[in-house]
Amino acid sequence: MGARRPKDAGFDEARLAAAVAFAEAHESPWPRGMYLEDGRYIGTADMQEEPPFDEVLGEVRPRGGPAGVAVASLPNGATRPAPT
Numbered sequence: 001m002g003a004r005r006p007k008d009a010g011f012d013e014a015r016l017a018a019a020v021a022f023a024e025a026h027e028s029p030w031p032r033g034m035y036l037e038d039g040r041y042i043g044t045a046d047m048q049e050e051p052p053f054d055e056v057l058g059e060v061r062p063r064g065g066p067a068g069v070a071v072a073s074l075p076n077g078a079t080r081p082a083p084t
Contacts, residue, residue, distance in 0.1 A: 016070060023066040032062045 006013045030042045044054035 011070065019068075019070060023068055027066045028063075030063070034060050034063060 006016045030046070034042050036042055036045055040054065041056045041060065044056070
């Protein structure tokens with residue numbers, strides 16, 4: 001199946017472009033490599049973990065760019081899914 005245009009999937013193209021621009025402009029401040037300049041892992045440094053609880057077990061891969069899910073429409077004009 002080839003690429004579809006946003007309107008073919010039920011999206012307002014201008015609103016979708018605005019949502020993508022917002023996501024790109026508000027990307028996470030965390031470094032892509034996941035380690036701070038002083039060598040601490042951002043996940044534990046951000047939570048202010050102290051040794052020995054700040055040790056990272058296993059491989060840490062660089063993170064990707066902004067990502068998300070776009071919902072074209074919800075039933076009854078809802079703005080978010082109902083809790084389950």
